[in-house]
Amino acid sequence: MTKTFPADHIAIGDCIQSMNAWPEGAIDLIFADPPYNIGYKYDQYEDRRDDHDYVQWTCTWIDACARLLKPTGSFYILIGDEYAAETRLHLKQLERDHKLVLRNWIIWHYTFGQNCKVKFNRSHAHLFYCVGEESFSRPLNLKAGDLPFTFNRQAVSVPSARQTTYGDLRANPTGKLPDDVWYLRPQEVEADGQVGFFGPDEDTWYLKRLCGTFKERQGWHPCQLPEALLERIIKVSSNEGDTVFDPFVGSGTTLAVAARLKRHWLGCELSDEYACLATKRIKHCAKTGTTLESDLEDKGIKRGKPRKKAEPKRSTREQVQRNPSLF
Numbered sequence: 001m002t003k004t005f006p007a008d009h010i011a012i013g014d015c016i017q018s019m020n021a022w023p024e025g026a027i028d029l030i031f032a033d034p035p036y037n038i039g040y041k042y043d044q045y046e047d048r049r050d051d052h053d054y055v056q057w058t059c060t061w062i063d064a065c066a067r068l069l070k071p072t073g074s075f076y077i078l079i080g081d082e083y084a085a086e087t088r089l090h091l092k093q094l095e096r097d098h099k100l101v102l103r104n105w106i107i108w109h110y111t112f113g114q115n116c117k118v119k120f121n122r123s124h125a126h127l128f129y130c131v132g133e134e135s136f137s138r139p140l141n142l143k144a145g146d147l148p149f150t151f152n153r154q155a156v157s158v159p160s161a162r163q164t165t166y167g168d169l170r171a172n173p174t175g176k177l178p179d180d181v182w183y184l185r186p187q188e189v190e191a192d193g194q195v196g197f198f199g200p201d202e203d204t205w206y207l208k209r210l211c212g213t214f215k216e217r218q219g220w221h222p223c224q225l226p227e228a229l230l231e232r233i234i235k236v237s238s239n240e241g242d243t244v245f246d247p248f249v250g251s252g253t254t255l256a257v258a259a260r261l262k263r264h265w266l267g268c269e270l271s272d273e274y275a276c277l278a279t280k281r282i283k284h285c286a287k288t289g290t291t292l293e294s295d296l297e298d299k300g301i302k303r304g305k306p307r308k309k310a311e312p313k314r315s316t317r318e319q320v321q322r323n324p325s326l327f
């Protein structure tokens, strides 16, 4: 078992094994976007576990993350509806055990989700924001600016309605913190399919799931997150030179943004192919300080007039069999 702590590296293999081999209390910020157990097709991972097994596994990797986190660190977990309740319950247990404190239950409202046929389209995921155990021994002292965790308010502040709409002289000139629902539909804010966020006069985030045509989309991973989502988290909950860890690297979004923002990066990924491609992406971001964009042609995507019918006509039974989650 190695007890040294690798820097700027992706460990290939099971994250729980890797995490348990590393020294505890060493990471400033953890962001986890696990497989959601909804049958996504990954290179190495089978995303259809028995329900009980999935919940047990979730608790185990969360515990391993909590062990790795510095007492002053921050830990974010992104999860879908299916297991949000179970995840929250486990976080409650960790709070009782004085290991983590939940600061916010954030809803990320995204667009470009799947269109359902006979129920409302899902357009959100749950983001649990927790901080480490220092919060139990050192209370918040806002006046003295003494916080038991990193929270760079100015890095994520947005203009308030008092400033932009009401011209209210009592408005805090440094703006306000964003709400805990992060949303907006792209059709209202963007013209050319680019990710837009933090408009100068807005207090909401313009975040969407990455649609296939976005330049940022790498095209080789089934569930790449938008960099903007990670940018807010990394800016508010870490500083330059800190270490950001992602136990489920995937296409490398968390670590790419961390590298771009001059943080050290560390991750785990089961698939050596994903790990290799993600490393290239991260190194590009570290070297250039910019997002790695990919050409539309590379992904076989063409722009133009939408087709009238996206899918050949199928019977409802056939459609249910193909994708039960749409019904």
Ligand SMILES: C[S@@+](CC[C@H](N)C(=O)[O-])C[C@H]1O[C@@H](n2cnc3c(N)ncnc32)[C@H](O)[C@@H]1O
Pocket (backbone or CB within 6 Å): 013, 014, 015, 016, 033, 034, 035, 036, 042, 043, 044, 045, 221, 223, 224, 225, 226, 247, 248, 249, 250, 251, 252, 253, 254, 268, 269, 270, 271, 274
């Ligand atoms: C939801 S994806 C992460 C996507 C990532 N946030 C992004 O923006 O690209 C989950 C990833 O976890 C990986 N994975 C699944 N089980 C794992 C395990 N036990 N240890 C490490 N990685 C694992 C899968 O191969 C998959 O790439």
